[in-house]
Amino acid sequence: MDPLPTLISDLQTPCLLVDIDKVKRNCSRMIQRYSDLGVELRPHMKTHKTIEGGELMTNGTRRKIVVSTLAEAEFYADNGFDDIIYGKPVIESQLSRCKKLHEKCSKFHLMFDNEEAIYALERNPMKNKAWTVFLELDIGGKRTGVQWDGDRVVELARLATKAQSVEFLGIYTHSSVSYSLTSDKAVRSQAESDTKKILNVCERIQQAGIPVGVVGLGDTPCCSVSDISMAKLTEVHPGNFIFYDTQQCSIGSCEFDDIAVRVAARVISHKPEINQIVLDSGFVALSHDGLYCNLPNGIAVFQDHPELKLVNMSQEHGCVSVKSGQIDCSAYPLNSMLFIYPYHSCATAANHPVYYIHSGEKVIGVWKPVKGW
CATH class of the missing domain: 2.40.37.20 (D-serine dehydratase-like domain)
Structure with a gap:
């Protein structure tokens, strides 16, 4: 391997440059923000997908992360990270890889937004552990997740709770509505609205007699400006904040x-x-x-x-x-x-x-x- 160039001007192009001083500042700010609010920060790894970035985002603990692919989950598990959420609804064809991750990690969690996922987990039980799952909600992102204000929310939570091979941990959402906004004031208002929606879901599930241990919400815009109501959450899971970009700047997430x-x-x-x-x-x-x-x-x-x-x-x-x-x-x-x-x-x-x-x-x-x- 060729020696590392000393100066940026010596690098071959095109290439990606990462300003380590800004990265450390961005991570420290987000860690401190949610420490002050009393909310756990579970950073998403999808922006950088590196060990070094994960170290900085978790403040050196290598604990409590979200990933967007099973390859990421395997990579982080192989490098000593634990308490990992796979951040997309799981399907049955992925369960053999998920079992290996469960064996490697003390905590590896899945997400679901449909009945078939729970049935698949029941068909593929683990020997000494339950599958730990989060119910994903759609609170406006129009992507994956069960509709937050529909009846299926409680039905799915109940199904997971009754399943013999499954432990229901809580609810999780990535709104992404904030990405259409253009000011920190608007984003703060959206953060308050998103928080109200997920807390409403939590209350409805609890009223049905189902415990909700974790209430997790987040995207980088909302988590960067953080309405005070977010202190009622259990955890947040932004990811882009490690680098930010011109989109985030135009939204009002960063300078x-x-x-x-x-x-x-x-x-x-x-x-x-x-x-x-x-x-x-x-x-x-x-x-x-x-x-x-x-x-x-x-x-x-x-x-x-x-x-x-x-x-x-x-x-x-x-x-x-x-x-x-x-x-x-x-x-x-x-x-x-x-x-x-x-x-x-x-x-x-x-x-x-x-x-x-x-x-x-x-x-x-x-x-x-x-x-x-």
């Missing part, structure tokens, strides 16, 4: 200076006849997330170059123009480096096999994320 990731790219072609320069960074390095959001800078923001706008991408080409007037190609020499703040850091990071960690201009290490499903 621009909190964004801890950039894509480094180099100028590879001048096209004055069509008013563009071309970078070596296409959608494989940046992702297409945000492409249809009609943002003033396109789907990315260029560091120190507010005049630039990313106008088109193919797999390995990024076409850049200016917001108005004629581009001065001489201002962006061939082989010069530009830095792009991504719209959605989760999607951008997922495209990179390694992250280059830096403090200031000095490269100090690499993180290698787990890949696959």
